[in-house]
Amino acid sequence: EAGVTQFPSHSVIEKGQTVTLRCDPISGHDNLYWYRRVMGKEIKFLLHFVKESKQDESGMPNNRFLAERTGGTYSTLKVQPAELEDSGVYFCASSQEQGRFYNEQFFGPGTRLTVL
Amino acid sequence: GNSVTQMEGPVTLSEEAFLTINCTYTATGYPSLFWYVQYPGEGLQLLLKATKADDKGSNKGFEATYRKETTSFHLEKGSVQVSDSAVYFCALSDWNAGKSTFGDGTTLTVKP
Numbered sequence A: 001e002a003g004v005t006q007f008p009s010h011s012v013i014e015k016g017q018t019v020t021l022r023c024d025p026i027s028g029h030d031n032l033y034w035y036r037r038v039m040g041k042e043i044k045f046l047l048h049f050v051k052e053s054k055q056d057e058s059g060m061p062n063n064r065f066l067a068e069r070t071g072g073t074y075s076t077l078k079v080q081p082a083e084l085e086d087s088g089v090y091f092c093a094s095s096q097e098q099g100r101f102y103n104e105q106f107f108g109p110g111t112r113l114t115v116l
Numbered sequence B: 001g002n003s004v005t006q007m008e009g010p011v012t013l014s015e016e017a018f019l020t021i022n023c024t025y026t027a028t029g030y031p032s033l034f035w036y037v038q039y040p041g042e043g044l045q046l047l048l049k050a051t052k053a054d055d056k057g058s059n060k061g062f063e064a065t066y067r068k069e070t071t072s073f074h075l076e077k078g079s080v081q082v083s084d085s086a087v088y089f090c091a092l093s094d095w096n097a098g099k100s101t102f103g104d105g106t107t108l109t110v111k112p
Helices: none
Strands: A005-007 A010-013 A021-025 A031-037 A045-051 A053-056 A065-068 A075-078 A088-095 A111-116 B003-006 B011-012 B019-021 B023-026 B032-038 B046-048 B055-060 B062-065 B075-077 B086-093 B098-100 B106-111
Touching: A005 A088, A005 B106, A010 A021, A021 A088, A021 A111, A031 A075, A031 B098, A045 A065, A045 B098, B003 B086, B003 B098, B011 B019, B023 B032, B023 B086, B032 B062, B046 B062
Parallel strands: A010 A111, B011 B106
Antiparallel strands: A005 A021, A021 A075, A031 A045, A031 A088, A045 A053, A065 A075, A088 A111, B003 B023, B019 B075, B032 B046, B032 B086, B046 B055, B055 B062, B062 B075, B086 B098, B086 B106
């Protein structure tokens, strides 16, 4: 079974440009999460999709970030316009329907974004 | 809100040394606790987990026990290897909320 995949693995852009990150979750996983690790700090939650709906977007830093999940399959995270502080590693994770006891998330390899 | 505090790094050990990485948490309810590992150039991998108090998670020689009374989930390994060099993240997940809360990560370097 294929794991969570993310594209691209690395992206280097200039301040003010637009970048779109993509995440393909494990097939059949309803839950999809975006996280970000900035400057070696903790991995911070950005948002959570259940199928195509945004369940929780409390971690989105500002309106320069737009996440979509077309048809409840893959997801994209667009940053427009990018700022220097957006540099970091963006992780995507997916999980099956939330269980009663715990929610094991499977993570992708991450996209390293550098804004110059 | 939920929070996770990890022992500050980096940590450098010699091969076969004993490893402890401290992790304490603050959470409402009864979270599940996790340790993730990120090897150089790779993504996050689940190392071990514990879903209720007094559970012990174990994998690849690593262990951690869910201690509700001290709100801790310390990671231990009796004899580390060079191949254990990686970044280790403690995390919790509230099943009701879904999202995970992570610590800052601890970078471990094991020297031969």
